Amino acid sequence: MAGRIPTLADLGDVSGKRVLVRTDFNVPMENGEITDDFRIRAALPTINWLTERGAQVVTASHLGRPKGQPNPKYSMDAVRARLAELAPGVELLENLRFDAGEEGNDPAFVAKLIEGIDMYVDDAFGACHRAHASIVGPPQTLPSAVGLLLQKEVEVLLGLREHPKHPFVAVLGGSKISDKLGVVEALLNTVDALVIGGAMCFTFLAAQGYPIGASLWEPDQVDTCKRLLEQSKASGKTIYLPEDLTGVDANGEYATFGIRLPEGAKGFDIGPGTAAAFSDVIMDARTVFWNGPMGMFEDPRFEAGTRTVAQAMADTKAFTVVGGGDSAAALAQFGLDDDVDHVSTGGGASLELLELGDLPGLEALRHAPNAPISPNDPISPNGRELS
Numbered sequence: 001m002a003g004r005i006p007t008l009a010d011l012g013d014v015s016g017k018r019v020l021v022r023t024d025f026n027v028p029m030e031n032g033e034i035t036d037d038f039r040i041r042a043a044l045p046t047i048n049w050l051t052e053r054g055a056q057v058v059t060a061s062h063l064g065r066p067k068g069q070p071n072p073k074y075s076m077d078a079v080r081a082r083l084a085e086l087a088p089g090v091e092l093l094e095n096l097r098f099d100a101g102e103e104g105n106d107p108a109f110v111a112k113l114i115e116g117i118d119m120y121v122d123d124a125f126g127a128c129h130r131a132h133a134s135i136v137g138p139p140q141t142l143p144s145a146v147g148l149l150l151q152k153e154v155e156v157l158l159g160l161r162e163h164p165k166h167p168f169v170a171v172l173g174g175s176k177i178s179d180k181l182g183v184v185e186a187l188l189n190t191v192d193a194l195v196i197g198g199a200m201c202f203t204f205l206a207a208q209g210y211p212i213g214a215s216l217w218e219p220d221q222v223d224t225c226k227r228l229l230e231q232s233k234a235s236g237k238t239i240y241l242p243e244d245l246t247g248v249d250a251n252g253e254y255a256t257f258g259i260r261l262p263e264g265a266k267g268f269d270i271g272p273g274t275a276a277a278f279s280d281v282i283m284d285a286r287t288v289f290w291n292g293p294m295g296m297f298e299d300p301r302f303e304a305g306t307r308t309v310a311q312a313m314a315d316t317k318a319f320t321v322v323g324g325g326d327s328a329a330a331l332a333q334f335g336l337d338d339d340v341d342h343v344s345t346g347g348g349a350s351l352e353l354l355e356l357g358d359l360p361g362l363e364a365l366r367h368a369p370n371a372p373i374s375p376n377d378p379i380s381p382n383g384r385e386l387s
């Protein structure tokens with residue numbers, strides 16, 4: 001029997017209880033030092049909510065990809081030290097992925113994880129699309145709840161899926177094309193327009209027959225792109241693609257191009273005309289979801305398109321949501337991260353939630369022993385029949 005997703009209030013009295021909080025402390029590290037502690041700070045509202053009410057909080061997270069083996073390179077020591085400064089007295093377990101049972105969702109690992117634990121809270125949006133032990137295991141037996149960070153993510157992203165204000169525009173870019181075509185297809189059901197830049201645009205341009213030089217593309221996705229272009233036309237949606245580009249010519253020299261790239265040339269950013277056009281679309285929208293940089297913004301020669309789009313995201317009156325690790329990094333690089341309405345902490349998870357309307361971690365919470373049966377609650381996500 002599944003109910004709605006239990007919130008912190010549905011835990012009842014937490015005083016004196018040991019509460020396992022699954023956090024996403026997968027922070028960027030360089031030479032053993034944390035380069036950005038945003039993810040640790042983002043977990044504090046939930047941690048503080050619990051400790052203020054007398055709970056003993058035990059946090060757990062993965063860090064990097066140690067592949068089921070202990071590896072000092074991925075130890076949680078630096079995170080533990082930072083957490084001790086931000087939330088004294090809160091425990092942090094060792095990297096969950098040091099044990100193959102985490103990614104393998106091994107019941108024996110779940111049992112070890114919840115030994116001596118009374119309650120479970122999931123606040124790890126970035127890991128909720130994975131059916132890993134620490135995500136789907138504890139809610140099978142423990143009173144459980146969605147943490148404040150995860151709750152906000154779910155409300156914002158499902159809100160986009162279910163009741164966006166129109167015009168709703170999705171701006172997509174980045175380099176993981178095949179990963180993202182599923183979400184393009186799902187978005188075509190809800191958006192009024194799709195704006196496509198980044199390396200993603202070249203597979204679409206190739207599908208329209210334009211020469212793309214030596215730019216990054218995925219030839220085996222051309223047919224899918226053709227189908228999506230036809231689908232959008234048939235349903236009256238607009239797909240905006242670049243009309244000019246910047247990049248390098250066949251000799252590797254910086255160059256600007258029209259829509260047709262010469263042989264050997266590589267497109268690394270949308271051109272200024274395109275950036276202005278995309279910006280207009282964003283300014284006229286009432287809801288905008290942005291995932292994926294418009295170009296190789298890490299190189300200052302090719303950051304202009306991403307910067308213009310980021311600035312439009314900051315300036316528009318629309319409700320603005322940004323998902324994706326690199327898109328969030330670009331916003332931060334331009335100092336605009338406080339000027340959008342929501343920056344999602346989950347890359348893959350935010351796309352999957354938009355595409356499918358549910359995640360394994362949320363489904364697990366809905367089956368927790370304390371999940372309230374109340375179909376009309378706002379975070380009973382996809383409004384489907386409760387079983």
Ligand code: ADP
Nearest residue numbers: 174175176198199268292295296324325326327
């Ligand atoms: P996100 O993390 O926001 O989901 P992705 O991981 O899909 O975004 O893509 C980010 C990467 O895409 C960036 O490192 C950027 O340099 C790269 N990129 C964007 N446009 C291009 C392009 N035209 N050619 C090559 N790489 C690109």
Ligand code: MG
Nearest residue numbers: 324325326347
């Ligand atoms: Mg990325």
